Amino acid sequence: MPSQSLETVVAEIAAEMAARPDRGQVATYIPELGRVDPNQFAIAVALPDGSVVCAGDCATFFSIQSVSKVFTLTLALGLAGDRLWNRVGREPSGSRFNSIVQLEHERGIPRNPFINAGAIAITDLILSGHKPREALAEILRFMQFLADDDSVYIDQAVAASEERTGFNNRALANFMKGFGVIENPVEYVLGVYFHHCAIAMTCRQLAKAGTFLAHLGKNPATGNSVVTAERAKRINAVMLTCGHYDGSGEFAYRVGLPGKSGVGGGILAVVPGKASVAVWSPGLDASGNSHLGRIALERLTARMGWSIFGAPADMGVG
Structure with missing residues (x-):
């Protein structure tokens, strides 16, 4: 004690x-x-x-930033249940969070939902059936609900900064799109992803x-x-x-x-x-x-x- x-x-x-x-x-x-x-x-x-x-x-x-991935995973599991694991793995990556090498070896299936590729795939799942603005609003409302505080917000300056410099994330998303792991338009998925990381x-x-x-x-x-x-x-x-x-x-x-x-x-x-x-x-x-x-x-x-x-x-x- x-x-x-x-x-x-x-x-x-x-x-x-x-x-x-x-x-x-x-x-x-x-x-x-x-x-x-x-x-x-x-x-x-x-x-x-x-x-x-x-x-x-x-x-x-x-x-x-990536702490938001805990909460998007929680939301996505609520939407898709264990079907989610058909699109994203559950194993440690042992690689950098934005690595594309492992993704190529594993045919576009991200190793887990917390590396960038995995979180982008999770964002794609949340986006399905929604407009980007609606999906993002759902994520933000969820965070405000959990924190019991409506002052939680999206830092637009950070989101814009990520959008301007997120070339590696665009590469990951397009690579997964080529394997059919990403279903929605890449720019829509990345827009929601950059913004929820900017919470x-x-x-x-x-x-x-x-x-x-x-x-x-x-x-x-x-x-x-x-x-x-x-x-x-x-x-x-x-x-x-x-x-x-x-x-x-x-x-x-x-x-x-x-x-x-x-x-x-x-x-x-x-x-x-x-x-x-x-x-x-x-x-x-x-x-x-x-x-x-x-x-x-x-x-x-x-x-x-x-x-x-x-x-x-x-x-x-x-």
Whole structure:
């Protein structure tokens, strides 16, 4: 059992991260993200009673980028059920998040829903039968519902920046279109994809949005049932094995929780039965995951005994 309260641990971790000189590198390949101040850090822990323990820049909105893929996967499973897995796999990629090489070997079927190709295929599924504006509005409403906050929004500047520079994503989408994996017009699919990656939230909102994954598909504070317990289990499993691109094994080894990162510097992590955790620090490591975010989560799980693999003592991790 932890000897300190959660509030104390969260505050201490935020102070430790603020003092670190190593902050990673912001994602300059998306110009709008390259302008974000790397000297920012936030951590938020959403608990079953609806309370949120926060420290750092918890009220600052940031682009969640690929963290949105957890929620588009949830939506798509609601629309298609397990038929979804005919179009997207469930295995770790071991490759860069925007790699086309693996896609060619596997005849246009993305390895999992969290690499870019997989998330584009999931977006195509959500788009089917809708106009792009309608599909995007559905995704945004879902995020606002989960966060219980209508101030969640799409950062149009970030979306435009991604559209101007998203050449690799266009290549992935066109490649999948050639294999019949993408059914809708590529530009429609990419328009929705770029915009849902540009959803902006605070750490507090993101932690609250992930609460259903920590509690068998239901938000215990509101009583809202989002998915079945079985489906929540499956989503968490894919997050654990695939949520950090080619750094997923390292994240599982060090943090020991299901999680999903984004190149905006956010990470959503799930402590089954206990909490949903969001961290944000814009500087990334070599795999495209938040450098300080991962260290903070490693310290949190060690000090609170929250790893799903056991509760090692805090040995000065990170």
